[in-house]
Every structure is written in structure tokens, then in C-alpha cells.
Amino acid sequence: MLSGAKLRSLLRQIGRWLSLAVATALGLSPMMSVWFPSLSPYVALGGLLAVKTASAVTLVGVPVLVLAAIWPRWFCRYACPTGFLQELLSPRRAAAWRRWPPVGKWLLVITVGGAALGYPIFLWMDPLAIFNSFLNAWRKPVAIAAGLMLPGVVLFNFFLPHVWCQRICPLGALQELLALLRRHKRTPLPIPHQQRLARRAFIGMCAGAAGAAVVEKTVGRRVPPLRPPGALLGEAFTGVCVRCGNCGQVCPSHVIRQDWHSVTGFLAPVLRYEGDYCRENCHRCGQVCPSGAIARLPLAEKRQRLIGVAKVNLDICAMANGQECTACVRACPYEAIVMVESADGFSSQPRVVRGKCNGCGACEAVCPVWPKVAIRVYPTQRT
């Protein structure tokens, strides 16, 4: 007969191996990759507060949240593949993690405060998103930088065991707070303790909101780069995006790349129309986004969603310079480029029809003008 402790330990082992297997299997099957990271109530909460729209994906995190209130840190103990990998790959030794401040709780309240203003600052530190980005990095080298988070966390744990899980991970902090609330219901905390907690939460949220406001007032004023169709407008996207890499992974035309040039949007997806474009018969990126940074749009709606608008550089356009080129006109899946004859009939020019063009980039991808293409999709101004 197994004792209670031994049984729990066995269950825990089984649970974690199972979870690792399921997370890996889901993460590696392209269209299923959304489901595991969306289990995280941290991502669900941050995304929900920031985007203010719920979808089926948001609701997946609810049971985890409810269970966490009953059963302290159950997810960490039984299901988190990131935590499990850290434990597997670190030496067993006494750890002094208790000396560390509760960074995770601060990250959590700051993120919630920021999310209220549309910018959940540390949402990208979710452990499940980190796990998924690692899987995606293996299969698509462009996502490799985001995938380095998991090895980074494991390495960190190697030298400072348990510090990440116990003190930094915001998902762990969320579960701990819930457990705290439940304990408080049973045996109320002393008033000074309560006050201290409330004060800290308030300060953290204000800091988050201030951070979000700063981002909004500074980089938020810039015209953002081209984002996948249905992406949140402006800087909100870089906050809600958890850098899991799912969108880049499922994109059939490989136009979703990582942004290296922006601080706030570091490693967030941007579109590059080099040789291919955002396909008219695809809306996968929105289907696999766990945080709601890219909306889950039906295909018909996605086709109408504005990514940007194509503009022609008539100085170098082959057609406008009298050559027999109709590459962009023919390639446009939405018939948004028309040919306009010049008054003397000597040449024609391509003209982009606003309202038909959604910035899919089919024209840019086929433009034969070299070395700089003559038609490019530009981001639209923020509305």
C-alpha cells in the first residue's frame, strides 16, 4: 500500500510527464498549438482585460483559475511543463529561494494595471507561452530568438534553483494570490497585513498603468509596422502578444516574421512580403493566438480586415515607365489594382483602389522592379 505522500508524489510524476507530452503534442500540431498556452489564466486575464473581448480561447483558462483557488499552485505541481523541465534539468540541492523578493506578484499586479489601460506589460513572461515559443523555434528558425526564453529560464534555474518558479513566474504568483484570498476567507489576515497587501497591489497597478500610459504616449504615437490581419491596433499589440510564435508557425506563406527593430515590440510578429503574401484563403494566425492579440476572425471577415495599404512608386514602376508589366494587377486577389491610361495613351499606371486593397502584399511579392520594388504595402495611420 502506498502512503498518502508517496501516492501524491507518484500522481505528480505521472501528471507532469503527461502534461509535458500533451503540451508538446499540441504545440507541435499546427492548428492545435493555441490550446495549451491558453490554459494559462494569466494570459487569459491579461488578454481579457486589455482586449476587452472574450472568445472560446479565453474561457479555457477559467477552470485552471477556479481549481487554483481550491488547490494552491496545483498547476505548478502537476501540469506546468516549463517548471517540470527546470526541475528535470537542475541539480537537486537545497535552495535559498526564500531570500528572494516576490517579483512575480509585482509583475502580476503591474501587468494587470497595465492591462486595464490596454497594455499588459509582462504578459510575455507566461511560462506556457515560453514553452510554446520553444517548440515553434525548433520548427521555424525565424522564431528562434523567442524560443531562447525557455533555455534561458532553465539555465537560470540551474544556478538559482526554484527562484523562477517560486519568486518570478507571474502565473505562479497568480495562483499564490488566489490561495491567499481563500486562506484569508477561512482565517482572516491581520489588518496591517491586509493594508500592506492592498497598498502594494495599488502601487503595482498604478505603476503598470503609468507604464502603459508612457508606452502609449511615446512609442504608441508611431505608426506600427505591418501586423498579421486582425491584430490589435497600435502599441496594444506588443503588450498583449505573448511571443509564443504560434502565428509565425502556422503561416503558410511564411510572411510572419519577428520584429528585431523595436523595443516594445521586440520579437513580436511583423509581416514581410518578400516573395509571398498574406493568403486570401487563410486566417490561421488568428486561430492560434492564445492571448487575443490577433483576433479570431472568420475567413470572410479576415479578408476585409485592413493590414495596410499598397502604394505605387510611379518613378520606378515598370508599367508607368512604358514597359509591358502588369504583374501587380494580375496578382491582386481582390482586384484592387486598376490600370489607368495617361491622357496621351503612351503609358498606363497602376492605381490602388482604397476600400478594395487590404494590404495582403500579393502585389509587392510579385513586383519585378529591382532592387527596390515599385509597389509596397504601408501601414495605415492609427485610427
Place this chain on the structure above:
Amino acid sequence: MNHHISRRELIRILSAAGLGTAFATRTVADELDAKNPTPTGWDAVRKQIPVKPRDRHPASLVDGKVIQPERLLPVVAETDVLVVGGGPAGFAAAVAAARAGVKTTIVERYGHFGGLWTGGIVLVVISTHAKENGQKIKVLRGIGDELLQRHTKVSGAIINHEEGKHNPTTDPEATKFFMDEMIAESGANVLLHCWATDVVMDGNTIRGVVFESKSGRQAILAKVVVDATGDGDIFAAAGAEFEQRLHAIGMVHRLGNVDRADMNKLKAAGFKSLGSVEPLASVKWVNLRGPMADGLDVKELTRLEMEHRRSIWKRVQQLRNTPGGENIFLLQTAPQLGVRITRTLAGVRQLTYAESRAGKKFDDVIGVGGAQGANHVGWPIPYGALLPKKLDGLLAAGRCVCVDDKLIEDIRLIAPCLTTGHAAGAAAAVAAQSNCRPRDVEIAKVQKLLKEQGAYLG
């Protein structure tokens, strides 16, 4: 010094000189006569040759209708492969067939080969390359490429042909010359100034072509006919199914002395560029897009010919009246109107734009089209696109092969025309040698011959 000459002396000198001159003249004339026994001068000009009676079959008015009588046509040749049209496609077809060792005849309506390339002054051979796995590769190989290579033997005949470049531009006179050279070397029988007007049918099979020329109406019989007319005149006359399209019809012109123009002044006046480069630095060619029109309607062709020439004249005068452009002159308006597309064959297999961009592979591939900017994959062309659905004894080549409306913009370019022409000529030769219909030809044999002739099949 005594400069005085007496009257007597003067008379003596003058008479001696006069005698000498007369004698000398007489001697030269005698020598000419001895070398050239046939009479020269007016005798030759007025010489008559025996009158050949003109074949007379006048149409007559019967009840207000014009009726043409039944008539017997002289057959001027019987050949294995008859190529109608001497543009890029017809040229390549004739060379391919003749080199394969079958009796080949090529008929061309103008006095030179090259069609719109030379006569239409289109000059730039677009779609010579494609991009495969990130690498630029040449897809125009075989006869078309050999023709371009010959241009490099002389200076001022071709530009943008160096390694690493694509879409070369040639000098039209050089192209005509090298086309003549290759056709002559191939041993093909040539008839210029012959306009094919009708076909000789035997049931569902075409047996020959009727054409008009200064020699009257004549016929050529052939085992296989290659329709390289561009307009599909032959397959249309033979009753094959086809599609008919409108496209912009333009006219190219060339400007001379462009190297003596002051571009800074011209740019300030709003002339962005003078035109497209040619091998000769002093010349540029200028495209004119023109309105959508039916290239098979002679009234339209007449109207556009005159309208375009008028607007070109106006534009060049404007250029000459602009500071910086005084030295520029109108070197030439293209002898051939720029008809881009008219009929396309309804073939056994229609090649589509979507298939071309996906680089779809075919078992019966006979050539590969390129990318206009060498920026996408090459597109294999299936043999079925040259074959009529039902009509036998004929293969289409050039812009009139079976493609959808978007791919027309690629298939009508010079490089793909050279490619489909080469393929049609080789396939026609194999069909003639194997004594079978083009649709029954063993495709592996055609592919083998094409490869032997240097063609690229992917």
C-alpha cells in the same frame, strides 16, 4: 623667266591635248565593252522579259453579290513541316524542324524575320530567366538562346546579356541579320512576302496552306503545319476552337540623337525619361500602350496606325521644341502595329496563371517560361497547350497557344514565344518523321530532341 607662249605654241598644245583626251576615252570604253558583253545603260532598262500571263480568276457580281469562282491553285512546294509566320516562334520552329532533318518551309508576310521583335521594334527579350531556390537560372535556352548568343559576336547588337543580367535588348537589324543567318544555315526553305490566307483541308486534318503574294495565289502542302501567325489565322481558318480577346494596341517609335539631349533640362520640363535603352547609345525606343481594340478588325488597325503615328509625331515635335531636346529626332515609327493578343487556341490543355506561379510540373513539358523580373519560379509549359482540341495536322506556337487571360501577359513575350516555337518545330518534325498526327506523337521523343537541341525542360 619668260612666261610668254606664242599663239602657234598655244594652238599646238591645245590640239595635242584634245586628241589625247579623245583617244583615251575611246580606249577605256573599249575595255569596258570587252569585260562586260551584255549591254548596259538604257538597253538594259528597257529590256523586256517574256510576259507571264497573270492567273485570272476575277470575282464577278451575281445579283449584287461578289462571287469568286472555283479555281485550281498552283502548289509551289510539298514539305514535311510548314511554318506559317516568321516571328520569334515561327523562326525557332523552322530552325528546330529543319535541324531535325525534315523538309521545312517557312512563310512570312513581311520581308524579314522577327515579327514584332524586329518589325514592331519591341526589342527587349523579357522572361529569359526565373528564380529557382533563390538562384537566378536561365530558362530560355536552345535555339532562342543561340540566337541571342550570336548577337554578342558583334558590337552594338545586344545589351544586358552579360552573366548575371536578364531580359537583354537587341538591335533590330542585328536580329534580322542573325535570324536570316540561322534560317539559311538550317536549310529551311524560305518564302517571304507571302500572306497566308486560307487552309487546305482533308476532313478534320489540315493538309496545307494557301497564301497570297506578288506571284498570285498559291498553295503549299505539308504533313504538319505550325501556326506561328500570332493571331491564330491558320487554326481559325481550319475551324479549330479558339478564344478571341481585346487588348491594348500600340505602336513603338525610336528616337535618334538621344545622347545629344540635355536630360537635366528635359527633366525640368517634365520628360522623366526618353525611352528604353538600346544597344546603340544614340537611340532609344519608346513604347505606346494605346487603347483596347480588336486586332483582327482592319478598320481598327487602319485607324490606330494613323492615330498613333500622329500622336507620336506630336510628341516628338514637343520634345524637339523643349530646351534640351532640340537635337532629338524621330528615327522611325514601327512598321508593324503593336497588336498584343487576338485569338488564342482552345487547346487540349489550358495553362493557367495560377499553375504558372505555382510552377506546376507536367509530364508533357516542352519548355519553361521565365519570370519577367527573374523574381519567381519558372513555369513548365505542357505540350497540350500547343495542340488543338480536335483539329489534326496543326500545332500552335507563340502568343496564340492555349493559356488563360492572365497568363497571356507572359506567354506573348518574346522569350516564351521562342520557347513554344522551338517546341512546336521539334514536335512537328517528330510527327512528320513518325508519320503520325501531332496529338499521337511520342512525347519522350520530342523531349529527347528538344534536349539535344539545347532546350530547357526544367
